[in-house]
Amino acid sequence: MEIANLISGPIQNNVYIVYDESNECIIIDAAFGCCDALLQFINDKNLILKYILLTHGHWDHIGDLAKLKRATNVPIVIHRADEYRLQIPEDMGFKIEPTHADILLNGGETLQFGNTKFKVVFTPGHTEGGVCYIFEKEKIIFSGDTLFNGSIGRTDFDGGDFNTLIKSIKEKLFILSDDYCIYTGHGEPTSLKDEKLYNPYLT
């Protein structure tokens, strides 16, 4: 499995393309300005896009979502508790085109592209409907804004709750083995081992 990372948008969001030897791929999050580069990458590598997955519905993760949907007509996937954020995007001074999801998650699902399976884990706290995507065989977590390298997502926005977020991380992520690599919604990747040992919010 391969992971390509594009940093995009006014607050440096990580947008990921994940693909395997079958040439099927998924996109994780759709920040402002990512669409053209993603389509170019998919085209250059002859990839077939299966899903557009969102870790949550904040404005910075969905800026190019409607454009990407129009260009690909691939299903948009988000937790059901964050779907309203696509229909009525936040007004942060950036114009975000409303859209809607095609697949609503509850958490606990196993999804697949090509020969690769991954799990949806419901991790509310940063928003009501935050999820992480977990690749057990490859030992990889896409954490969105739930967990960062040395930090955690903000909980002072609408729908955020600090205690819920800590509980999500401890009960849903920290139960996994130390050797997981974490690809975050912003900033550098990290490991579960380092976050268990050094994250000041969680030690």
Ligand SMILES: [Zn+2]
């Ligand atoms: Zn966020």
Ligand SMILES: [Zn+2]
């Ligand atoms: Zn974010």
